[in-house]
Amino acid sequence: MADRTTDRTSERTSDEKPRLKEYEGEGITVTFEPRRCLHAAECVHGLPEVFDVSRRPWVLPDAAEPDRVAEVVRCCPSGALQYHHRAEDAVSEPPDSPTTVRRTHAGQLVIRGDLVVTGAYGDRHETRVMLCGCGASGNQPYCDHSGPCAEPDDEDVPEQR
Numbered sequence: 231m232a233d234r235t236t237d238r239t240s241e242r243t244s245d246e247k248p249r250l251k252e253y254e255g256e257g258i259t260v261t262f263e264p265r266r267c268l269h270a271a272e273c274v275h276g277l278p279e280v281f282d283v284s285r286r287p288w289v290l291p292d293a294a295e296p297d298r299v300a301e302v303v304r305c306c307p308s309g310a311l312q313y314h315h316r317a318e319d320a321v322s323e324p325p326d327s328p329t330t331v332r333r334t335h336a337g338q339l340v341i342r343g344d345l346v347v348t349g350a351y352g353d354r355h356e357t358r359v360m361l362c363g364c365g366a367s368g369n370q371p372y373c374d375h376s377g378p379c380a381e382p383d384d385e386d387v388p389e390q391r
């Protein structure tokens with residue numbers, strides 16, 4: 231496990247880095263930012279052989295083809311999961327175009343696109359985020375389930391690991 235920032239642009243920098251867990255495989259490395267994980271669905275349902283919260287480590291990147299792992303990681307709406315292919319000539323995750331913004335009924339902003347998000351760690355180049363819309367999050371600007379979004383009947387946030 232290693233702490234590593236995923237920043238790719240740096241218009242405003244910070245010495246602080248987000249805490250990431252890194253799961254290194256032969257063909258792909260997956261990183262996980264626990265404070266941003268909000269939605270217990272896409273990863274574990276998409277590839278249960280790779281993502282299994284009852285196991286340690288909970289991510290086994292070599293348990294499926296790297297392209298399939300990348301595909302499921304891109305479904306992670308919060309951006310808690312990221313990946314990079316190990317191949318030298320690999321391209322990084324392409325951002326959605328056009329950028330999309332959706333507000334959940336609890337107030338979170340679910341955004342996908344070519345983003346620069348300003349927060350405690352400076353400006354981070356992102357492709358997927360769930361931002362706090364209520365002001366209660368302790369991990370601004372990201373949602374952390376501190377507000378009304380923590381309600382169990384919120385279809386966008388069914389369970390937190």
Ligand code: SF4
Pocket residue numbers: 266267268269270271272273274305306307308309310311
């Ligand atoms: S936000 Fe959802 S898809 Fe992303 S890591 Fe957490 S449980 Fe998996």
Ligand code: FES
Pocket residue numbers: 336337338361362363364365366367373374375376377378379380
């Ligand atoms: S919207 Fe989730 S903490 Fe504010």
